[in-house]
Amino acid sequence: MKPTDLYQYVYPAVFVNGEDEIAVVFPDLNISTEGETFEQAFLLAKDYLRVYCTYSLKYDLDMPSPSFYIDVKKHNPKDSVMLIDTLIFPSDLK
Numbered sequence: 001m002k003p004t005d006l007y008q009y010v011y012p013a014v015f016v017n018g019e020d021e022i023a024v025v026f027p028d029l030n031i032s033t034e035g036e037t038f039e040q041a042f043l044l045a046k047d048y049l050r051v052y053c054t055y056s057l058k059y060d061l062d063m064p065s066p067s068f069y070i071d072v073k074k075h076n077p078k079d080s081v082m083l084i085d086t087l088i089f090p091s092d093l094k
Contacts, residue, residue: 005090006087006088006089006090007053007057007087007088008085008086008087008088009049009053009063009066009085009086009088010066010083010084010085011026011028011029011049011066011083011084011085012026012027012028012066012067012068012069012072012073012081012082012083012084013025013026013045013049013081013082013083013084014026014027014072014076014079014080014081015038015041015042015079015080015081015082016079017079018034020036021034021035021036021041022034022035022036022037022038022040022041023041024041024042024044024045026045026049026052026084027067027072027075028064028065028066028067029049029052029064031048031052033045033048042082042084045084046084046085046086049084049085049086050086050087050088050092053086053088054088054092054093057088057093058093069081069083
């Protein structure tokens, strides 16, 4: 990795409405989080994706390829599906 490398990752996330929270699942990564509101769930999911990707890069772990949005939506027709992205800077890997 060169010091100027910048990584961007984009993964589909499924937002599932519960009684008291909104759960967010990244089916490709087998990780999830939740928030009390849609906005909070989105921000927590975005942060969790950044942490997951940073850790994977830092320790040279394999990252699964993201699924196509349309495939994830087809398997979750009643839930909201969004693409969530994150940027990883070289300074994040120190």
